[in-house]
Amino acid sequence: MSFKKNQSFYLINQLIQNRKTVSSFEIQQKLSDYDLPSSERTVQRLISDLKDMGLELAYNPQTRKYDFNAMDSTDQTKLLALMVTADFMQSVAAFPTNTLQYIDFDDRLVAKGAHFLPDLFLAIQQRKWIEIVYQRYETETPKTHRLAPLFLKEFNYRWYLLAAVKNGHTDEKKMPLLFGLDRIQQLTLTGQKFNKNLFQSLSEYTPWSKGSIKKPMDLFDDVIGVRFTNEAVQQVKLKFSPEQAPFVQSQPWHSTQMILANTEEEFTIEICVRPNDDLMTMILAQHGNVEVLEPLSLREKVQSLLQKSLEKYKTHKKPIKKKK
16 A cells, blocks of 8 residues: 555645544645645545445535544554654655654664564464563563464553463463563464454453453453553543643543543642552653642552652762762
């Protein structure tokens, strides 16, 4: 698929997400602004392709506009953004000498263990058991695991594999585990397949599923990041400094994010999640620009951690002298 076509997809997606309803003429104008093919026939073909990808677009003959269902198109929206990014990265890689003098990437962009992604993705698609040699950071000796790979998750510049662990000759009846790709030392694909209903049988043993877990990705619906927890889903209310509003709006903390207040004095949101360590990390990373209003248990935990940090600075220490 060409770069121009992917860019057109992305621009149309941006337009309909912002307006929720858009006419063919408005799409033509948007494409024309970026010097992309913008004839009526081209627009109709692009919209047809977007529908084939799963984007929920419905033509309203009364308004002569396309209505967009954002709730049912979240995954497709992510995919379109990735397609454009992939095209851009490919164009950078094609001429590294010329382009790298104008652009710089975070050192963490290419995560350790990312070279395992193609084989893991193939194993997931083909439902093949794998064997990995895994080195936990807390232990000195690596351990070999036989796994049924189920899902890949990227978070905070790291990749994780959700997998069921094989116990002897039977599958353990417990919650699937997460394995950081940066800790995998060796990966072997076996020729043996695991049952296509394996995840469904395992999900019955998750501490909080109550029948709501249908797919591996559902395990992450109620949490931020990759830390599973037995905490109940709670309404978390966060009050930010007003200047943080555009950052939190442009990059929501969670899919359930709702704006409760947006004034010159405060910016308050609510998210429905299971409070976990990754949420705590995000809160503490705000450097005092956010206050936890609810729940009280989370507020008290944040207070305790901040107090613990302050204790480290109460005792005056002389600066370390540099050796001559």
